[in-house]
Amino acid sequence: MLSRLVIEVLVLILFVIHLSTAFCETSNLQGSFNRALTLDINQQQLSTVLTEIEKVSGVRFIYSSRLIRSERIVDLNVQDEKLGAVLQNLLGPLKVKFRQEGGHVILVRDRSMH
Numbered sequence: 001m002l003s004r005l006v007i008e009v010l011v012l013i014l015f016v017i018h019l020s021t022a023f024c025e026t027s028n029l030q031g032s033f034n035r036a037l038t039l040d041i042n043q044q045q046l047s048t049v050l051t052e053i054e055k056v057s058g059v060r061f062i063y064s065s066r067l068i069r070s071e072r073i074v075d076l077n078v079q080d081e082k083l084g085a086v087l088q089n090l091l092g093p094l095k096v097k098f099r100q101e102g103g104h105v106i107l108v109r110d111r112s113m114h
Contacts, residue, residue: 033059033082033083033084033100034082034083034084035057035058035082035083036080036081036082037053037056037057037078037080037081037082037083037086038078038079038080038081039052039053039056039076039077039078039086040076040077041074041075041076041077042075042077043073043075044073044074044075045070045071045072045073045074046068046069046070046071046072046073046074046094047065047070047071049074049076049090050063050070050107052076053076053083053086053087057083059083059104059105060103060104060105061104061105061106061107062101062104062105062106062107063106063107063108067108067109068094068096068107068108068109069094072094074090074094076090087105091107095109095110096108096109096110097109097110
């Protein structure tokens with residue numbers, strides 16, 4: 001009986017820790033989306049550009065290279081633009097959508113644009 005109570009309390013504590021960590025990650029991601037970026041990248045693969053955005057913004061992208069065709073060559077020249085606008089301008093023409101999920105940005109092919 002006592003051991004079951006201890007286990008339930010531990011599970012509850014772990015759940016609360018998980019929720020607070022997820023909340024912090026989401027809050028940090030929101031802050032990152034409002035951060036102004038300045039980047040001048042020419043004739044590089046999309047995957048390279050995404051890595052550079054990760055470095056300067058602190059966000060983490062999750063994507064399938066095959067699905068978003070990350071080998072495509074792109075340019076990204078922005079000055080003091082918010083991350084959300086940068087991603088929209090970079091990914092929109094490539095038919096790639098993005099969404100926040102926890103502390104990450106998920107990239108998927110935009111099937112509505114076919």
